[in-house]
Amino acid sequence: MLQVSILKANPELVKQQLKKKHFKQPELVDSIISLDDSRKKIQAEYDAVQSELNTAAKAIGTMMGKGDKAGADAVKLQVAALKLALEPLKQKMVETEKQLTETLILLPNLPATEVPEGKTPEENEIVRTGGMVPILGEDAIPHWELTTQYNLINFELGNKITGSGFPVYIGKGAKLQRSLIQYFLDFNTAAGYTEYLPPFMVNEDSAYATGQLPDKEGQMYHAKEDNLYLIPTAEVPVTNVYRDTILKESDFPVKMTAYSPCFRREAGSYGKEVRGLNRVHQFEKVEIIQIVHPEKSYEVLDEMVAHVEKLLQSLELPYRILRLCGGDMGFASAITYDFEVYSAAQQRWLEVSSVSNFESFQANRLKCRFKGIEGKTQLVHTLNGSALALPRIVACLLENNQKSGEIQLPSVLHPYFGSPKI
């Protein structure tokens, strides 16, 4: 959620930035500003009446103490009139506040200046590419066949037990998952991230604070009986560690990493694009999150991008880094870098990480602030990224490294997997 003060500082600039993000109702900026102005006016009136009431109540108290019943009764009559005046003001205030937040919540975050213009994924900017695309033999097969051939994943079994999109990892397939999770966590903690193992379900407050509610409600699995949501990413519980907190400057930077399964309904997805591990309802992911001083967030963003890039390099996968264009970015993000790896048998790029700076947008809803040296409290900046999401990494590792009769694994995984190959 944006701060009203940002809109007020330069409404025209804000509208322009919203257009870059292909937001359809930039005129909401004006509505918000006028709603905020009337909110202030109403509150001033309300406070004045309430103040009179408080004074009167005190006077009654003093009179009663002196035994002046008649005087007290006289004041009570005045109070009754004031209360009558107060009621409509209160309603108006509540109503205006409600409208204000309801409107404000519709505005997406403003894109950073480096964000390229554009609407569709084709207009994303390729920042750089790395790694080598392998040359596969004629008989190369996609990962959903490899996983069957080597008995690593059973998709049909998942159908039986739960439903489509819930793969069952078996034997070396399961161990590969475990190896990757542990390797990623080790890699992240070595870079100073503190490991968390969070709850995999969250309450409404948490889902609201990180922005899943109210707009992305349909994306999450909901346990209605207890009103809990299965997390779509570890970002939700881990970022909520800092909900409603005020940090000291010396607490910066807060660096957290967490493994979690991720649950996504992905309603409406189907077809070849979602075959095998390309898109599933439950998958494993290791996330990194930082909470930093506003002046440091872009420096930190670069650091996180470099971190994820190093991780991908260590896996010896061909990758590219995209800077998402205004129209393809997420609602809450000010700037996003997507990481894709090349799936050689499918001959397509698959997204495996997304690193974003939310600036103060998420912090505003989270109510995560810090007290500066001058004593003023202000919002922190939050950033997060995947390091990394497993399924597509696995898809690429299998496809790109397939040889006749075996699959080679990158050397960093050998100690974790206990073998150089499958």
Add this chain to the structure above:
RNA sequence: GGUGAGGUGGAUGAGCGGCUGAAAUCAGUAGUUUGCUAAACUGCCGUACGGGUUAAACUGUACCGCGGGUUCGAAUCCCGCCCUCACCGCCA
């Protein structure tokens, strides 16, 4: 799931209809003092939204788990919800 107790500021914890935005202690912070690490003393030390100011000072309102109610007035009384703790039951 059953029974009992309870939810107050960073922590402990008092208050149980007006004098309480909230005692006290600890932690934190700024300073004074004592010839080291340490101790003593003094001040400051919640959040949000307003007014005010260059910035302060100052000032209004709200907030003592959340939401309602009673009352001129509620942290304090009443109702509902949520949560925590203890014991029992069940159980990885």
